[in-house]
Amino acid sequence: STILVLHGPNLNTLGTREPEVYGHETLEDIDNRLRQTASEQGHHLLHLQSNAEYELIDRIHEARTEGVDYIIINPAAFTHTSVALRDALLASGIPFIEVHLSNVHAREAFRHHSYFSDIATGVICGLGSHGYDLALQAALKRLH
Numbered sequence: 001s002t003i004l005v006l007h008g009p010n011l012n013t014l015g016t017r018e019p020e021v022y023g024h025e026t027l028e029d030i031d032n033r034l035r036q037t038a039s040e041q042g043h044h045l046l047h048l049q050s051n052a053e054y055e056l057i058d059r060i061h062e063a064r065t066e067g068v069d070y071i072i073i074n075p076a077a078f079t080h081t082s083v084a085l086r087d088a089l090l091a092s093g094i095p096f097i098e099v100h101l102s103n104v105h106a107r108e109a110f111r112h113h114s115y116f117s118d119i120a121t122g123v124i125c126g127l128g129s130h131g132y133d134l135a136l137q138a139a140l141k142r143l144h
């Protein structure tokens with residue numbers, strides 16, 4: 001199977017960005033670990049980080065024609081703003097898991113609403129980068 005991992009805006013700064021909130025690992029560390037886990041189990045993992053909404057949308061459109069089986073997405077700040085990204089996921093018909101490093105519910109009120117949670121297979125937040133590993137495990141299990 002093919003899994004696509006999408007990371008939204010500012011996640012390219014992981015490692016140095018508010019480490020007390022987001023941890024010390026870089027996005028590359030996380031992506032490498034996920035790619036390794038997937039390949040050990042005979043799957044293919046693709047990933048993209050973008051600060052641009054349209055790039056994430058275009059990637060989701062491509063995923064549909066490419067035959068991506070599952071998406072793991074941390075929409076970052078777009079979580080709380082993007083109807084367009086939500087619509088792209090709905091249009092793709094590809095099941096997805098929403099991940100957040102921080103516990104968004106323990107933070108500012110504007111982070112409590114997500115445009116994705118009600119259409120996601122599941123939502124993981126507050127577990128740091130381990131949330132991505134758990135999401136991958138869940139996606140692979142569902143694909144078996």
Ligand code: DQA
Nearest residue numbers: 074075076077100101102111
């Ligand atoms: C985040 C939480 C969002 O509220 C925030 O805008 C982010 C990261 C997280 O992973 O905890 O950029 O999605």
